[in-house]
Amino acid sequence: MSGAKARGFERPRGFDAGFSLDYASIEAIARNIRQALAPALKLHERFPMERVLNNIEDLKVKVGGKFVALGFAVSDDLFPEGQTQFKNGRVTITLRTDVYNALRSATPSKKRSRALITAAHELAHAFVHGALLLKFSSIPHQDAVLLGRSLKEHAISRDSEWHADAIAAAIVSPAAGIALLGRAPTSDQLRACFDLGFQCAEKRLEVYTQKLSTKRFRSRPAPKSISKRGG
Amino acid sequence: MEIQSKFGEAIRKARRAADLTLGTLADKIGISPGYLSDIEQGRKAPPSGDAVARFAEALVMDLNLLSQLAAESRGAFKLLVEQMMTPKHLEVGAALERHWTSLDDAQLSQILNALLQRKDTTE
Numbered sequence: 001m002s003g004a005k006a007r008g009f010e011r012p013r014g015f016d017a018g019f020s021l022d023y024a025s026i027e028a029i030a031r032n033i034r035q036a037l038a039p040a041l042k043l044h045e046r047f048p049m050e051r052v053l054n055n056i057e058d059l060k061v062k063v064g065g066k067f068v069a070l071g072f073a074v075s076d077d078l079f080p081e082g083q084t085q086f087k088n089g090r091v092t093i094t095l096r097t098d099v100y101n102a103l104r105s106a107t108p109s110k111k112r113s114r115a116l117i118t119a120a121h122e123l124a125h126a127f128v129h130g131a132l133l134l135k136f137s138s139i140p141h142q143d144a145v146l147l148g149r150s151l152k153e154h155a156i157s158r159d160s161e162w163h164a165d166a167i168a169a170a171i172v173s174p175a176a177g178i179a180l181l182g183r184a185p186t187s188d189q190l191r192a193c194f195d196l197g198f199q200c201a202e203k204r205l206e207v208y209t210q211k212l213s214t215k216r217f218r219s220r221p222a223p224k225s226i227s228k229r230g231g
Numbered sequence: 232m233e234i235q236s237k238f239g240e241a242i243r244k245a246r247r248a249a250d251l252t253l254g255t256l257a258d259k260i261g262i263s264p265g266y267l268s269d270i271e272q273g274r275k276a277p278p279s280g281d282a283v284a285r286f287a288e289a290l291v292m293d294l295n296l297l298s299q300l301a302a303e304s305r306g307a308f309k310l311l312v313e314q315m316m317t318p319k320h321l322e323v324g325a326a327l328e329r330h331w332t333s334l335d336d337a338q339l340s341q342i343l344n345a346l347l348q349r350k351d352t353t354e
Contacts, residue, residue, distance in 0.1 A: 050252055050254065051252070053252075054247075054252040054253065057247070072253075073268045073269075073271075073272050074253055074264045074265045074267075074268040075265050075268065075269065076263060076265035076266065076269075077265075096265075097263055097264055097265035100253070100254065100264055100265075101254070101264065104252075104254045
C-alpha cells in the first residue's frame with residue numbers, strides 16, 4: 001500500500017477494504033491510533049511523527065486475527081513516497097529517504113507537511129488494513145498496485161486509500177483538537193497548529209465543518225483495541 | 232536480497248537503547264538514513280573500517296565486538312592495517328594475509344588458542 005501522488009478524497013483509487021467507514025468512525029479510529037502512538041500528546045499539538053516512528057517497534061497490530069510486530073524503515077530506492085507491507089511476520093512502514101528527511105526538518109515547509117500526512121497515511125494502513133496487508137503480502141508491491149487499479153469499482157467509504165487519507169488527517173488534526181481552536185476555526189489556524197499544507201488544511205476544514213463539528217461525532221467512543229504495546 | 236545481519240540487529244538495538252532516531256544516528260555517522268536503515272534491516276552489507284569505528288563511538292559500543300559482527304555479517308574479514316601499531320603487527324598481519332587460505336585446521340586451532348590465551352590473561 002502506498003501514498004499516492006494526489007490526495008483526492010472523492011474517487012476510489014485503492015482496494016475494497018472489505019468494510020465501510022464513515023467520518024465519525026474514522027475520527028474514533030484515529031483517536032485510538034493517536035492514543036496508542038502518542039498517549040501524552042495534547043489534542044491541538046503537532047503530531048511528533050519522527051519520534052513516533054522511531055518507537056513504533058514497541059507496538060503490535062492485528063494481521064489475520066493475530067497481533068504482529070510493527071517496524072519502520074527508510075529507503076533510498078522506494079518508488080512511492082511511502083509503503084506498508086506485511087513481510088517476515090512483521091508490518092513494516094517504509095518511507096522514502098527524501099520524505100523522511102522532510103519529516104525531520106526543523107523548518108516548516110510544504111514538503112514537511114506532506115511528509116507528515118504521508119507517514120500518517122501509512123500508519124493508518126498498518127493499523128486498519130491488516131486483512132489487505134495479509135492478502136497482498138505475497139505479491140510484489142507494484143503488482144499489487146496494478147491489481148488494485150484493475151479491480152471493479154467500489155464505494156468510496158470502502159476504499160483503502162480513502163480510509164488511509166481520512167484517518168491520516170484525523171490522526172494529525174483530530175476534530176476534537178480543531179474544536180479547541182474556537183467556534184469558527186480557519187485553515188490558517190489548522191496549518192499553524194497541526195503543520196498541515198494549504199490544500200490539506202482547506203480540505204480538513206471542509207470535512208470538519210460539514211461532517212464533524214457537531215458534538216455527536218466528537219463524542220463517539222473509540223472502537224475496540226486495534227493495537228497493543230510490547231509483548 | 233536480505234541477509235541475516237547480526238551487525239544491523241546490534242546497531243538497531245543500541246540505537247533504540249540510546250533513544251536515537253535513524254536520522255540522528257545517520258547524521259552522527261555521516262551516512263544517509265536510508266543507508267543506515269538498509270544496514271539495520273540487513274538489506275545492505277555492513278560498512279568497514281572507519282564507518283564501524285564511527286558507529287562504535289556514536290553508540291558507545293565495543294569496537295572489537297562491532298568489527299567482528301560487521302565481518303561476520305559481511306562474510307569477510309579485513310585486517311585494519313591502520314590500527315597496527317608496530318612493525319611486528321605488520322609482519323604478523325602480512326603473514327596472515329599471505330597464508331590465510333593455506334592454513335589447515337591444526338594451524339588455525341593453534342592461532343585461535345594463542346589468541347584465546349591472550350584474552351584470558353588480559354581479562
